[in-house]
Amino acid sequence: MQNIRSALTPFRRLSVLGALFALFLCARPARAALGGDASSVGTGQTHLLASARIVSAATHTMHELAAPTGTKVHEYVGNDGKVFAVSWQGAFRPNLRDLLGSYYETYLNAAGSRMVRGPLNIVLPGLVIHMSGHQRAFYGRAYLPDRVPQGLSTDEIR
């Protein structure tokens, strides 16, 4: 139930009608993607992500989600209700199209321009992505540097 409660948090200040409208929008297969609304955390994924843990801080809320495959996903939600960072670890990589949302193509363009035989480090003005590990042991994180709340070190995104 924890995930449902927190999913409604961004709508607290809306009127009842507004909230209902927002819920209607959320009923579509929305994606809990980087840069997107937190309201859909855990849905829209190829593998349903169950909320395992929520950690609240002054600057943000971290939702720890678990896929049935055991892969863990962390989604960092700012006080504006938007996902500003995601990270993952597990034997199988989560669906990156779902997780990176509108930033997926940016990632593909940056990663596809060269041959990588090691970890991937993409540092663009508005997007940072790290991926490391090996087959059956994947780690990665992506964040929007312009949207990381003041007072939060990017080292805390993990």
Added chain:
Amino acid sequence: MSDQRRICAFVVLLGTACGGSSSGLGHNIIATPTDNVAEVVVDSGLPEVRNLNGLFATVTVCVPGTSECQTIEHVLVDTGSTGLRLISSALTLSLPAWTDDNGLALAECGQFVSGFTWGSLRSADFRIAGEQVNDLPIQIIGDAAFPVPNDCTGSNVGTTADLGANGILGLDTSLQDCGSDCTAAPGARSLNPGMYYACSSTKVGDCQAAAVPVAKQVPNPIALFGQDNNGIIVELSGIPAGGSPLVNGALVFGIDTRENNKLSGVTLLRLDGYGTFMTSYSGLSNPALGFADTGSNGIYFLGSATTGIPTCVDARYQFISDFYCPRNTINLSARNQDALGMVTVNVGFSIANAEALFSSLNVAFNNLGGPSSAPSSDPNGMGTYFDWGLPFYFGRNVFTAIEGQSTPAGVGPFLAF
């Protein structure tokens, strides 16, 4: 080998700590080619891509049960993945489809850090040195038999130019590239990660995620050899600090199955189910997850903020920092601890200025390194990786024992060097 090292190995086999420093000075002996020894090489690779620290072997594949065979060179030896995968353009043979129990052709979305490999599975008789596996399922990467499914995400490593090699010979500690998870019925709430697909036609959408029994998955071919099937040794000679244009080495099959693959004079690190051990870098309280990977071309660890080592500025990729570029070469050390927390060994390594290394014509470097994902490990389980790539292997004989396979030092998985 000195008596002192023999004693050390004996102690380690009993599971007691055996500390020490190992710097890979290159006094190792490289096995000569024979039935269980294939020659390997670190060279610039295919003409179209200049490889740095690419370790290559030559393999032979045949149409099953026939003498129609093809020998394929420059296949990347990768101790970080499982199974044989060949780029379709490098293959001239017509290999039969590998099918599921309903007769549907199987295809796979292979997962790698750098991206995915998509293509159909085919059956081949596989030979390397004097070892052989008949009717081995292998992946044909980028064969265009079936369109890439939507759920196969990341960069498409589909051509020889993308990979810098004609294929991947994945020889990690796993028996299969997926395992029991891929035997579950697929679905949103399933354990099945959806790597394997059964394809009813070549039309978009006609490849569906499939449950595939372990025996039908892409396996570690070594484990299927009739002999010498418990692991491998990668043996590469030591090289000068400025690098080398060519390194010859040996890929030895079997651990303690013959005179030429004795497990002695080494420290043995037991691995967890993901092939990892623990690596502690000076002064950091949380260890990283360490792994040894011939398929990584550098030693990749932490980030500049933690190590204080600047990354290179590469004009071609303005916003991407793949390598460290210290002004002068620096000598470092990290402590490796086995998955049981019983054995530790310090490993010395050097990091040189990558730009200076690349300005030479050399292609093999024992001091090439770069940042991994930046944050230190999280006590709650999300961690960073310490990637002991090919530089770690120069001047060492590194044993990789496959999970569940017996050796005189116990059952794999383990790493020994």
